[in-house]
Amino acid sequence: MEIFGIPTQALFGQLLIGLINGSFYALLSLGLAVIFGLLNIINFTHGAQYMMGAFCAYFLLTKLGIGYWWALAVTPLAVGIIGMVIERLMLARLYKLDHLYGLLLTFGLALIIQGLFRNEYGTSGIPYALPQELAGGHNLGFMFLPNYRAWVILASIVVCLATWFMIEKTRLGAYLRAATENPQLVQAFGINVPRMITLTYGFGVALAAFAGVMAAPIYQVNPLMGADLIIVVFAVVVIGGMGSIMGSIVTGFALGLIEGLTKVFYPEASNTVIFIIMAIVLMIKPAGLFGTQR
Amino acid sequence: MPETALLSVADLNAWYGESHILHGAQFEVRRGEVVTLLGRNGVGKTTTLKAIMGMVARREGSIRFDGTQLVALPSDRIARLGVAFCPEERGIFASLDVRENLLLPPVVRAGGLSLAQVFDLFPNLKERLASQGTKLSGGEQQMLAIGRILRTGARLLLLDEPTEGLAPVIVQQIGRTISRLKAEGFTILLVEQNFRFASRVADRHYVMESGRVVDMIPNSELESNLEKVHEYLGV
Ligand SMILES: Nc1ncnc2c1ncn2[C@@H]1O[C@H](COP(=O)(O)OP(=O)(O)OP(=O)(O)O)[C@@H](O)[C@H]1O
Numbered sequence: 186m187e188i189f190g191i192p193t194q195a196l197f198g199q200l201l202i203g204l205i206n207g208s209f210y211a212l213l214s215l216g217l218a219v220i221f222g223l224l225n226i227i228n229f230t231h232g233a234q235y236m237m238g239a240f241c242a243y244f245l246l247t248k249l250g251i252g253y254w255w256a257l258a259v260t261p262l263a264v265g266i267i268g269m270v271i272e273r274l275m276l277a278r279l280y281k282l283d284h285l286y287g288l289l290l291t292f293g294l295a296l297i298i299q300g301l302f303r304n305e306y307g308t309s310g311i312p313y314a315l316p317q318e319l320a321g322g323h324n325l326g327f328m329f330l331p332n333y334r335a336w337v338i339l340a341s342i343v344v345c346l347a348t349w350f351m352i353e354k355t356r357l358g359a360y361l362r363a364a365t366e367n368p369q370l371v372q373a374f375g376i377n378v379p380r381m382i383t384l385t386y387g388f389g390v391a392l393a394a395f396a397g398v399m400a401a402p403i404y405q406v407n408p409l410m411g412a413d414l415i416i417v418v419f420a421v422v423v424i425g426g427m428g429s430i431m432g433s434i435v436t437g438f439a440l441g442l443i444e445g446l447t448k449v450f451y452p453e454a455s456n457t458v459i460f461i462i463m464a465i466v467l468m469i470k471p472a473g474l475f476g477t478q479r
Numbered sequence: 480m481p482e483t484a485l486l487s488v489a490d491l492n493a494w495y496g497e498s499h500i501l502h503g504a505q506f507e508v509r510r511g512e513v514v515t516l517l518g519r520n521g522v523g524k525t526t527t528l529k530a531i532m533g534m535v536a537r538r539e540g541s542i543r544f545d546g547t548q549l550v551a552l553p554s555d556r557i558a559r560l561g562v563a564f565c566p567e568e569r570g571i572f573a574s575l576d577v578r579e580n581l582l583l584p585p586v587v588r589a590g591g592l593s594l595a596q597v598f599d600l601f602p603n604l605k606e607r608l609a610s611q612g613t614k615l616s617g618g619e620q621q622m623l624a625i626g627r628i629l630r631t632g633a634r635l636l637l638l639d640e641p642t643e644g645l646a647p648v649i650v651q652q653i654g655r656t657i658s659r660l661k662a663e664g665f666t667i668l669l670v671e672q673n674f675r676f677a678s679r680v681a682d683r684h685y686v687m688e689s690g691r692v693v694d695m696i697p698n699s700e701l702e703s704n705l706e707k708v709h710e711y712l713g714v
């Protein structure tokens with residue numbers, strides 16, 4: 186079978202890869218958007234925190250014999266707590282200063298964390314086995330769908346939508362949205378805003394760590410896995426617009442798909458297509474597709 | 480007149496960064512009173528309310544509320560003691576609908592108004608619950624800004640120019656609301672430029688000049704002091 190002269194197996198295979206990449210783009214840009222919304226900080230440590238998620242799963246397995254599923258639950262908590270400590274000890278001191286300081290601090294932290302892991306583990310990547318329950322796959326007729334990949338896409342969509350729901354539709358989310366607009370007034374209503382900021386940063390970091398655990402069986406565990414990915418994710422964020430929750434989810438998945446399609450139809454551009462789109466969006470709508478000027 | 484002070488402010492100094500705005504302000508509000516702060520633009524009325532609420536960068540002196548010293552507390556703790564603030568710019572959240580705006584301030588103690596009572600005071604709000612907060616008219620936004628702090632159980636309300644820029648019928652409605660709240664036992668510290676309005680709702684008036692309270696005029700003596708008041712307010 187062929188579509189536009191392309192074998193369907195190849196077409197859907199690339200679309201699947203696109204969706205997988207899109208799942209990670211969406212999870213990571215969502216975490217960045219949540220953090221940026223309340224803290225006004227572009228969290229450059231995000232890629233390193235994603236990598237820490239993968240390593241945490243690896244340590245849990247090799248040092249404590251704790252497998253994938255428990256790692257998926259424990260890792261976001263553990264790395265999220267590390268994030269909250271970073272927020273309390275360092276980021277919290279910068280809120281009164283220019284944004285640039287937060288950016289520099291998180292960028293420096295990313296370099297330090299990645300450097301430490303690289304010294305210890307090199308750059309060749311450590312395999313992390315698929316969870317047994319998700320080995321194998323299904324033949325859908327037009328393509329073969331590995332179970333683990335289906336799981337990653339599903340889990341990412343569920344987590345993204347749950348996060349969206351929590352922020353846009355619940356009382357807790359109303360506090361968060363209100364504090365994004367006017368933290369001082371929300372605090373004057375009796376909400377402990379500094380604590381909310383710490384928890385929000387922890388949550389954004391936990392999303393990155395969750396993505397890291399899911400990535401481990403696909404991309405291996407590698408000190409630089411976050412550094413490579415985060416550059417694309419920042420382009421995704423620029424395209425979607427900083428701070429919009431649904432915007433970052435939709436843009437993440439859409440750009441993964443576009444990247445996949447480009448691999449099929451014009452492979453030469455597949456590594457650059459996201460940056461080309463970014464340049465075009467910046468020319469037409471500098472605040473991003475879903476963003477508002479602030 | 481009830482004699483105990485619910486709020487007593489003494490030697491209050493406040494700063495925004497390097498600029499020293501309040502220079503030893505002193506006044507008190509008794510339980511169940513409606514008291515206004517009058518004064519020209521920029522004398523520090525808003526800053527006084529924000530200093531009570533813990534919303535200025537730095538403050539010194541004494542702010543006693545119901546026996547508790549507020550001057551070192553963060554604003555969320557002050558709110559939880561039963562003080563509520565309605566800002567001059569109203570502070571309606573654009574990313575929240577009217578219902579969410581109304582329900583945002585948490586209930587800090589028993590005895591606040593129920594939602595039904597808030598709608599009874601401000602029927603307009605009930606019709607607009609699903610609208611975006613900032614899509615309301617100026618008057619409705621003011622009702623929302625007042626309505627949402629009535630639910631919390633706070634006994635001391637700090638209202639910053641609630642009639643500013645509003646049509647006369649709405650000003651009247653706000654005036655009736657304040658009288659009703661007083662009858663229900665709320666204590667209100669009101670900042671006003673419109674001293675005609677102030678004279679209809681308040682028991683006493685404090686006059687501020689450059690960061691200090693310079694005079695106190697009981698409402699009953701307002702008429703006989705009109706000339707002085709006009710001079711204070713520069714009208
Ligand atoms: N955030 C701020 N940073 C620095 N200075 C400020 C700030 N807010 C107010 N000021 C200054 O503090 C002084 C007092 O301001 P404040 O808002 O308390 O006056 P006001 O009496 O409420 O005036 P108005 O009647 O215009 O509302 C003014 O000189 C003002 O310029």
Ligand SMILES: [Mg+2]
Binds near residue numbers: 524525526567
């Ligand atoms: Mg003012």
